Amino acid sequence: MSKEKKIAQEILNNVGGKANLERVIHCMTRVRMDIIDYSKVNLEGLKAIDGVMGVVEDETLQVIVGPGTVNKVAHEMSEMIGTPLGEKIVHHEPSHQTDKEHVESEAQLFKSQMKEKQKKSKWKKVLRVIANIFVPLIPAFVGAGLIGGIAAVLTNLLSAGYIEGAMWKQLTLVFDIIKSGLLAYLVIYVGINAAREFGATPGLGGVIGGTTMLTGMTPEQPLHNIFNGEALAPGQGGVIGVIFAVWLLSIVEKRLHKIIPNAVDIIVTPTITLLIMGLATIFLIMPIAGVISEGLLGIINWVLDIGGAFSGFILGATFLPLVMFGLHQVLTPIHIEMINQDHATFLLPILAMAGAGQVGAALALWVRCRKNKKIIRLLKGALPAGILGIGEPLIYGVTLPLGRPFITACIGGGIGGAVIGGIGHIGAVAIGPSGLSLIPLIYDNMYLGYIAGILAAYAGGFIATYFFGTTKEMTAPQDVEEEV
DSSP states (O other), X not given: OOHHHHHHHXXXXXXXXXGGEEEEEEOSSEEEEEESOGGGOOHHHHHTSTTOOEEEESSXXXXXXXXXXXXXXXXXXXXXXXXXXXXXXXXXXXXXXXXXXXXXXXXXXXXXXXXXXHHOOHHHHHHHHHXXXXXXXXXXXXXXXHHHHHHHHHHHXXXXXXXXXXXXXXXXXXXXXXXXXXXXXXXXXXXXXXXXXXXXXXXXXXXXXXXXXXXXXXTTBOOBOTTTOOBOOTTTTXXXXXXXXXXXXXXXXXXXXXXXXXXXXXXXXXXXXXXXXXHHIIIIIXXXXXXXXXXXXXXXXXXXXXXXXXXXXXXXXXXXXXXXXXXXXXXXXXXXXXXXXXXXXXXXHHHHHHHHHHHHHHHHHHHHTTTBHHHHHHHHXXXXXXXXXXXXXXXXXXXXXXXXXXXXXXXXXXXXXXXXXXXXXXXXXXXXXXXGGGGGGBGGGOHHHHHHHHXXXXXXXXXXXXXXXXXXXXXXXXXXXXXX
């Protein structure tokens, strides 16, 4: 038994075991525990543990074990308790059982857990990780999304000339600033939550997320893609790239914790970890995403050249994955060039159908999963923002974590895109948020054609999700979880 594991076991013994804990987390030098019943805590026993430097009683019970050691002790405790650091510990109510009944019930529980683990596919595990990363952000997505939706409507009305004046511009700017507090820095929040999920230091995950923003890089002195020599773009790789980078970071950090001496662990480990993963993120992960985006751009240009309903379907169906990977920004130059040459971008209304497909999928989930209070609660917050053209709450809060609805939403977007492409000549006079808020920007009075596309995407997303986008687990009755 390692020294850190022994300390962890003795701390648990002296605080009354798992049954007396609500939550365990650590800071730079201390293991912090939320205690249920302080009368069960043996303070003198804690202080007498070899390796414990002191005990502090505050809002949490804090056991000082020193830098470097604290990471290992806390993670050992997390393993013993069976609950990730920082998460609420689930306790099962004790029942009046004989020793034989208790052993038999524990054996049955273990057997069922093993079967459940065997049933879980890798895909489900991936979805669970994604859900754990994004679910804590859902309230922020909802609030920022709705405010962003209002800003989108005002922006498009200003661009179309329906409203004017400094007051409206100022109000729109304020709303956009509030919205950007989440969406502009989403990669940082994702990095922090991903680090928690993978057992790494949350702050380091946030730094890696922030690294992808390439803060400080200027057009005059860009960082170059090592594969094609072109300048890297801030945000290249999107949140998926950040999650992958933080997963690698967690591996590097854990390995370093094992080999770096405790006395210098707090200085050496984060420094080396960030140096390795910062370089890897900038010069490998982001460039690979750049190559992917360049290839996708070529495919999009080819699809645009074909035209018609086929192009509309392909573009509408593939735009959500582009958003998920943060690669949709590569389309901005195409929009601008179209507006310069033809006075409108005929690509934007087609891509807007991806968000409408999500709305249709969300409506189907509302009908099919009406007994699942957790999903219904998420939909209540995310759906209004989606209707107004802010798709992040639905993507990251609902469809992507659930898996199937994300695919069926893409199908709905493809159907809406096919309608827009089939009608033809439906453009937008400026770049703006999609959904219903794009209507004021529709070119040459083609409003009815755009609305027809939205309704088709709603219907396509609804039908595909209703029949193919749910599972028994989604439709089963479920109460709202407290932490959501």
